[in-house]
Amino acid sequence: MTKTFVDTLDHTDSKRHIPHEFEVPNGTASLRVALEHHPHRAASAEYANQVSLTLFDPNGFRGARHNNADQTIHLSAKRATSGYLPGEIVAGTWTVVLDTHRILPPEPLEYRITVEVATEPTTEPSQRYEPGTTAPRGPGWYRGDLHGHTLHSDGAWDVPDFVRFARDYRLDFVTLTDHNTVSGLAEFDSLRDNDLLTIGGMELTTYYGHALALGTREWHEWRSFDGRTMTDIASTILDKGGLFVIAHPRSPGDPACTGCRWEFDEMMPGIAPAVEIWNGIWRPYNEEGLHLYYAWLNEGHRLVATAGTDIHGQPPPEVTGGATNVVYAEELSEAAVLGAIRRGRLYLSGGPDLRLTATDDRGTETMIGGTVASTDAITVHSSWRNTLDGDRVRLIVNGEIHEEIDASHTDEGSWNLAGETTRWFLVEVRDAQGGMRAITNPVFVEPR
Ligand SMILES: [Zn+2]
Ligand SMILES: [Zn+2]
Structure with a gap:
């Protein structure tokens, strides 16, 4: 059995999910679904059109191969094209969806989806x-x-x-x-x-x-x-x-x-x-x-x-x-x-190894991701290894640079922060050009 869907879309059809239903008869052993579309890239368009298939059997998802040039699906109980799930070819209503991620003007996009079902059992080895x-x-x-x-x-x-x-x-x-x-x-x-x-x-x-x-x-x-x-x-x-x-x-x-x-x-x-x-x-x-x-x-x-x-x-x-x-x-x-x-x-x-801890006024230590409960002074301690020449360590408090120091002069730093005004802090390591080399997650501060 073969079934074919043909249609023409234009750029206003971008970002749609277009379903195509087909019936799979009892006794089906394998399935082939193929998408052809034209043009792959509209004349004068800066980027290629981007359309992909998603396949559903009567019970749910059977696969997708987003943005892969090969949009041909082979499916059987034992094997499937990458992106798809092998498994029984259940009889009933299947749906192949055309996901139109990007269709660019000026030319319309013509597509054809061909579905073929076969009853001969596959002799290929199983993908288990x-x-x-x-x-x-x-x-x-x-x-x-x-x-x-x-x-x-x-x-x-x-x-x-x-x-x-x-x-x-x-x-x-x-x-x-x-x-x-x-x-x-x-x-x-x-x-x-x-x-x-x-x-x-x-x-x-x-x-x-x-x-x-x-x-x-x-x-x-x-x-x-x-x-x-x-x-x-x-x-x-x-x-x-x-x-x-x-x-x-x-x-x-x-x-x-x-x-x-x-x-x-x-x-x-x-x-x-x-x-x-x-x-x-x-x-x-x-x-x-x-x-x-x-x-x-x-x-x-x-x-x-x-x-x-x-x-x-x-x-x-x-x-x-x-x-x-x-x-x-x-x-x-x-x-x-x-x-x-x-x-x-x-x-x-x-590259760098980083540590960041905070100690509240009662001496309780908190690691990254944690919360310091304090309205009084907080002592922050950070240390670093495997930094490179020119790397700089920044203590960031509430999103602002609190202090920046040369990482090669020392391998640790301590700071005192006011618990009342600090909401969160973390440490960044930046290279000489300002690129990120490492960054911690924040420590949060809440009033006690
Ligand atoms: Zn992404
Ligand atoms: Zn990704």
Whole structure:
């Protein structure tokens, strides 16, 4: 059986979800769905059109391969194209959705979706993966990445290459967050061992901003329709135990990086518990995102800052040292690492090791992510290792530079802050050009 859908769209059809329903008969063993569209890039348009498919069987999500040049899906009980979930080809009504992330003028976009079903059982070997295990290690500082992609969406690497990258950089934990799919996670989890903890994830890649759902392995509805707001989407993820992180909030948006800039007015930051302030290498949009983060902290939000390489394949050399999350966790397990991140017990680093503690007037010591209850003097202590010549350490109080010192003259600093006027503070390490080298999460201050 073959079914074909043909239509023509123009730029006003950008940011739509266009459903196409088809019937799968009893006894179907495999399915092929192919998208062709033309032009890939309109004449004189600065950027290519960007359209992707999402597939649903009668019971729910079966996959997506966001922004991958190959939009042909092969699916059977045993195997699936990257981005899609192998499994029984259930009889009934299926839906293939065309997600129109970006259609640029002037030419219209013609597309054709072809669906073919076959009854011959596939003879190919099964893609089944047994999850690996990571023996929990005790309390300590653990390094990891919270944002990366494979060819299950628009990355260049397959899952084993991605895991090799994490091992090469001696990460303790790594999260796979492919765009709008979780199909890589079974293989990903099969590759974990005592040296490397794998953490489930997905990047919700919406038309108006990106967010990471961390610590979950199920697909999350990322589309806003029927009155569903981003707050509804985020609260569903939080209710299921996931960590919701606003990703690269000040990334350039349309049209260059369509949907990449966070534009959900109701979630500035709303119920989001965390925001990725360091995406890839330190760039102007990260600096802008940092200012937004400081503004949100000054508004009274207790937000956690995270980093992510957002790696899509072989990194340029300057990325290799960058943007690792260094987390103080009670043990190396998914629950403990994510629990520590939720509490803000991490700093983000491109190399330096950083510590920051605060002691209140009663002698109680608090680490990053914690709260000092004081209206009197607070003693702040920070220390650093592995800084480079020219690096400077800044104590930031309520978003302003309280003091900046040359990191090479000393490897620690102490300050006294007034408990009455201090709302939060943290430490940045900047290089000679002002680029970020490391930054802690804040310590908060509340009146006793
Ligand atoms: Zn993104
Ligand atoms: Zn990403």
